[in-house]
Amino acid sequence: MAYRMVCLMKQVPDTRNITADVLREDGTVNRQALPAVVNPDDLFALEMALDVKDKYGGEITVMSMGPPAAIEVLRDAMSRGADHAILLTDKKFAGADTLATSHVLESAIRKNGPFNLIFCGRQAIDGDTAQVGPQVAEKLDIPQVTFAEAIEFLDQDDIVIRRAIEGGFERIRGRIPLLVTVTNAAANPRPPSIKRKMFWKKAQTRSSVQSEEEGEMLERGLLIPVWGLAEVGCAAEICGFQGSETWIKNVENVKLTAHEPKSFDTSETGIKELINELINEHII
Amino acid sequence: MENGVWVFIESDSGTIADVSLELLWKGRELADQLRCELGCFIIGHQVSDAASDLIAYGADMVCVADHAQLVHYLTLPYTRIAVELIKEYRPSIVLIGATSTGRDLAPRIASHMRTGLTADCTDLQIGEYKFGKRIWKELLWQIRPAFGGNVIATIVTPETKPQMATVREGVFRQPDADPAREGTVVDLKPTLTEQDLIFKIVERVKAEKKVNLKSARIIVAGGMGVGSKDNFELVRELAGVLGGEVGATRAAVDAGFVDHERQIGQTGVTVRPNLYVACGISGAIQHRAGMQESSRIIAINTDSDAPIFSVAHYGITGDLNEVIPRMIKAYKEKD
Numbered sequence: 019m020a021y022r023m024v025c026l027m028k029q030v031p032d033t034r035n036i037t038a039d040v041l042r043e044d045g046t047v048n049r050q051a052l053p054a055v056v057n058p059d060d061l062f063a064l065e066m067a068l069d070v071k072d073k074y075g076g077e078i079t080v081m082s083m084g085p086p087a088a089i090e091v092l093r094d095a096m097s098r099g100a101d102h103a104i105l106l107t108d109k110k111f112a113g114a115d116t117l118a119t120s121h122v123l124e125s126a127i128r129k130n131g132p133f134n135l136i137f138c139g140r141q142a143i144d145g146d147t148a149q150v151g152p153q154v155a156e157k158l159d160i161p162q163v164t165f166a167e168a169i170e171f172l173d174q175d176d177i178v179i180r181r182a183i184e185g186g187f188e189r190i191r192g193r194i195p196l197l198v199t200v201t202n203a204a205a206n207p208r209p210p211s212i213k214r215k216m217f218w219k220k221a222q223t224r225s226s227v228q229s230e231e232e233g234e235m236l237e238r239g240l241l242i243p244v245w246g247l248a249e250v251g252c253a254a255e256i257c258g259f260q261g262s263e264t265w266i267k268n269v270e271n272v273k274l275t276a277h278e279p280k281s282f283d284t285s286e287t288g289i290k291e292l293i294n295e296l297i298n299e300h301i302i
Numbered sequence: 303m304e305n306g307v308w309v310f311i312e313s314d315s316g317t318i319a320d321v322s323l324e325l326l327w328k329g330r331e332l333a334d335q336l337r338c339e340l341g342c343f344i345i346g347h348q349v350s351d352a353a354s355d356l357i358a359y360g361a362d363m364v365c366v367a368d369h370a371q372l373v374h375y376l377t378l379p380y381t382r383i384a385v386e387l388i389k390e391y392r393p394s395i396v397l398i399g400a401t402s403t404g405r406d407l408a409p410r411i412a413s414h415m416r417t418g419l420t421a422d423c424t425d426l427q428i429g430e431y432k433f434g435k436r437i438w439k440e441l442l443w444q445i446r447p448a449f450g451g452n453v454i455a456t457i458v459t460p461e462t463k464p465q466m467a468t469v470r471e472g473v474f475r476q477p478d479a480d481p482a483r484e485g486t487v488v489d490l491k492p493t494l495t496e497q498d499l500i501f502k503i504v505e506r507v508k509a510e511k512k513v514n515l516k517s518a519r520i521i522v523a524g525g526m527g528v529g530s531k532d533n534f535e536l537v538r539e540l541a542g543v544l545g546g547e548v549g550a551t552r553a554a555v556d557a558g559f560v561d562h563e564r565q566i567g568q569t570g571v572t573v574r575p576n577l578y579v580a581c582g583i584s585g586a587i588q589h590r591a592g593m594q595e596s597s598r599i600i601a602i603n604t605d606s607d608a609p610i611f612s613v614a615h616y617g618i619t620g621d622l623n624e625v626i627p628r629m630i631k632a633y634k635e636k637d
């Protein structure tokens with residue numbers, strides 16, 4: 019059986035290495051200054067989909083909701099072996115919380131047609147919520163397996179998945195259609211093929227190519243479809259900022275009081291003083 | 303029992319998860335402030351005995367869904383039972399632990415109820431919210447560090463119910479049991495459908511929790527400044543000598559220096575040891591959220607401007623590769 023798969027991927031600011039250059043005077047992070055990367059867990063999700071495709075056959079459609087720049091995620095996914103890519107972008111999608119995001123993704127998945135398996139990363143490093151996957155599954159009215167580490171068995175509709183739980187794992191058996199969220203303990207993402215990378219580097223959305231180039235781009239398969247509100251067919255009230263039920267009341271800068279710790283120098287004597295103080299105060 | 307505060311009680315083989323009890327403690331406080339009742343629901347097998355404990359810990363009402371096939375968490379039946387309860391009792395607040403179970407269940411419920419959900423809150427309060435001319439009294443303030451440096455965001459869910467939040471273990475304290483407390487127990491006697499059981503657990507391997515950071519008196523934690531997995535041995539050695547546990551930042555966990563269960567912070571464990579030694583840790587807000595209430599904090603960092611120094615009681619500006627061995631030596635040479 020060839021499987022129809024959708025992989026949901028997101029572009030995120032790389033919060034893994036916030037260096038001093040991206041900090042503002044007040045200690046807040048200048049988000050724009052962080053490099054944009056494919057959300058790390060999403061690459062593991064794509065790998066799991068590619069593995070199903072390699073073993074059993076099938077087609078993978080990658081979708082990413084985000085600003086036009088998120089096309090980079092789709093180029094990356096295509097270079098690694100995905101079959102189709104769709105960019106979900108619209109001003110109306112902006113400012114979405116996880117609930118509003120799940121509405122857009124649900125509509126886009128339905129619009130894309132029948133599916134057997136949906137993959138997403140366990141969580142995105144800019145929010146760490148791990149909410150979007152389960153919220154999409156609920157909206158599609160299909161089961162979910164979160165924190166998946168491997169698909170251990172797949173035959174027609176039957177599936178066995180190993181998923182992480184606190185301090186161990188579970189093997190869980192059921193039937194597809196199913197949404198799976200994948201952790202970084204799953205098989206390592208394969209690198210993009212150089213050839214595909216060179217090719218997909220040129221991929222564009224229709225709005226960003228000159229009209230005289232359009233025909234040729236289309237013929238070569240380099241035009242990445244863009245779905246906005248109209249194409250996705252989702253009501254504006256449930257998307258983006260408007261569709262979000264969590265509202266930000268306020269954001270406060272945490273003022274680190276100019277509190278001075280008692281300092282000790284790094285010499286043996288300095289450290290000895292510290293250790294003695296701790297011992298005298300019965301801390302150690 | 304409408305408009306109450308509700309807590310999902312997670313249990314494993316009859317033992318209630320710490321985080322669920324911590325949420326009962328906070329839930330009690332919120333319910334008292336809102337002058338409403340505190341309800342909770344527990345789903346599992348042979349969990350009926352837990353009901354009286356939950357009342358002793360502060361619940362006014364306990365709904366028990368006991369069924370042999372619910373012995374371990376399963377997304378579909380747990381969600382269905384939770385959603386039916388929420389529709390029947392219409393709580394205004396639902397709190398769930400941010401465990402692997404809670405993180406599977408909470409978004410599923412929120413999506414079904416089309417309501418907001420805030421993950422990994424580090425505080426919950428009741429307060430008002432004004433937006434233009436509109437004003438809401440007594441909303442749940444869902445407080446968490448926001449990505450963007452030293453900022454804390456307060457999030458509200460004004461227009462839909464229930465207001466939902468998840469919280470990690472250790473953020474709130476454990477309630478004291480009062481065996482004299484009274485409350486009601488509702489036995490739900492759930493019946494399960496074929497659709498509920500479309501997924502079954504065929505094997506479950508769960509090691510006893512190896513690390514218990516929460517109850518450690520001394521924690522030596524390492525960050526990216528430690529440099530490598532091998533070099534983390536230094537941190538382990540200091541922890542060993544002082545009789546403490548090893549902790550880490552998310553960055554150090556992501557880099558593979560140590561296991562995820564040792565992560566301290568907003569999306570890890572919250573700890574309050576007597577002594578916290580931060581080695582090569584910058585002190586990002588998400589990390590501080592999980593350790594700043596430690597009684598004593600020592601910061602070792604090459605950068606004297608690192609934010610960790612502002613929460614530290616003792617500071618050493620220097621290279622941990624020199625400092626840690628000297629600390630070990632000084633401690634061994636004491637007396």
Ligand SMILES: Cc1cc2nc3c(=O)[nH]c(=O)nc-3n(C[C@H](O)[C@H](O)[C@H](O)COP(=O)(O)OP(=O)(O)OC[C@H]3O[C@@H](n4cnc5c(N)ncnc54)[C@H](O)[C@@H]3O)c2cc1C
Nearest residue numbers: 525526527551552553567568569570582584588589604622
């Ligand atoms: C949604 C979200 C949730 C998060 N949750 C958490 C969480 O739960 N816990 C958490 O910890 N983080 C969390 N983070 C990440 C957090 O923002 C920081 O990125 C992280 O805490 C930084 O870890 P670090 O201090 O180890 O690394 P860095 O910030 O890279 O700091 C390394 C420090 O080591 C010092 N150093 C370097 N070499 C040496 C040396 N030889 N000797 C001494 N010092 C040295 C440097 O001066 C620097 O200050 C979260 C982030 C997001 C966006």
